[in-house]
Amino acid sequence: MTTTKCYSREVRERAVNLVLETQHEHDSQWKAILSIAPKIGCIPETLRLWIKQQEQRLAVKNNLNADERQWIKVLERENRELRRSNDILRQAAAYLPRRRSTATVRNSVVNSAADGTAWGRAGMSGTAYCPGNVL
CATH class of the missing domain: 1.20.5 (Single alpha-helices involved in coiled-coils or other helix-helix interfaces)
Known part of the structure; x- marks a missing residue:
């Protein structure tokens, strides 16, 4: 099982700055990442993602x-x-208690008047054989 390490913001910023400062000494940014990542105890891909995130933040900040x-x-x-x-x-x-998703017999009345009396299904065509809680 793998464990996740949490690095502080200062460690991340320092690692990114180290890569950017030493990048000119290496053939590529990836080689600089490969040399710095073991020193701070992270995998190179993690460090590459930190660099990418900082570049995106700077690009957004500079264009606004x-x-x-x-x-x-x-x-x-x-x-x-x-x-x-x-x-x-x-x-x-x-x-909170969960509500049931199905209707009960009490709420099977289809229509009701303002005073609460039920009309039933008498005025609706084609509902003679349908139970009230299906409608």
Whole structure:
């Protein structure tokens, strides 16, 4: 069974910076990754993904103006709030009793008047042989 290691943000940033600083000493970025990954104790693919993520973050940051960055912050804050709300609702739903998916005999009445008296199925054509809870 494999275990997952959690690396702090500082370790990730330091590893990415090491690769970018020593990349010119190697023939390719992959060879630089292969030399740095064992030193920090991760597999090369993990380090490559960290580099890719940082490049994407920098590309997005550099291509946005101040208004767009502010809008992204607002949207990220809203996403966090919505995730928190969804978690709360999920936890609350775990405590609520589940409803049955099938109708009971009590709610088999098809039509009812405003005062609660039942009309039944008399006014509906073609329903003489259908049970009330099927309709």
